[in-house]
Amino acid sequence: MSDATLHDTTRNPDDFAVQISDSVESFIVAVTEVGRGDEPDSAVPFLLLEISQLLLTGGRLGAHEDFVPDERYEPDIGPEPDVDELRERFAVLLDPIDVYSEVFDPYVPRQAPVARRVSDDLADIVADLRHGLAHYRAGRVSEALWWWQFSYLSNWGPTASAALRALQSLVAHVRQGQPLVELDGLDTDSDTDGEDALAEEAGRVMAEEIGVPVRVQEA
DSSP states (O other): OOHHHHIIIIIOHHHHHHHHHHHHHHHHHHHHHHHTOSSGGGHHHHHHHHHHHHHHHHHHHHHSOOOOOSSSSOOOOOSOOOOHHHHHHHHHHHTTSOEEEEOSOTTSTTOOOEEEEHHHHHHHHHHHHHHHHHHHHTTOHHHHHHHHHHHIIIIIHHHHHHHHHHHHHHHHHHHHTOOEEOOOOOOTTSOOSOHHHHHHHHHHHHHHHHTOOOOEEOO
């Protein structure tokens, strides 16, 4: 373990909690602002940046020893904030590049890719982060850190990683001018093995949005 990690996890636990909460709140605010759709051409680059920064925070939580909450049972935080509006805004903003293909667990041999939506991912991540933030704002710091760490390992970490790969692939296809193949369509309710085609179609659509010339290749 590096000196920097020791400094974060041992010498200044209160500073660590503040840094994590600041990062969480910054992500929620930034993503909510992007979801307003005021700057649609910048949505993908902004999301790429924000998710990358959030995953650094997640990495710090994952590298930390297990947090133990003060109470045996999780205190009630009240009604969960609704994220459906955020989900719907991103579904509209990112259409038709919202759907992408992902391997759920890379350690499962020959696992078929499944369809996902970036809009669903963003809403799920925000919901997890808000849950911990509610504990933090109520003064339950150990509960908040436990929740953020647990949900990073079990849900929002893998979700953010998947969304980041999709967005990075999309940007890469556009910037590198790679040949693109038309995609007939992909439904998140069914499995597909068209991962490459999906990424290429997403790149074609994004290229049209931001005006980057690309070559379209017939399938």
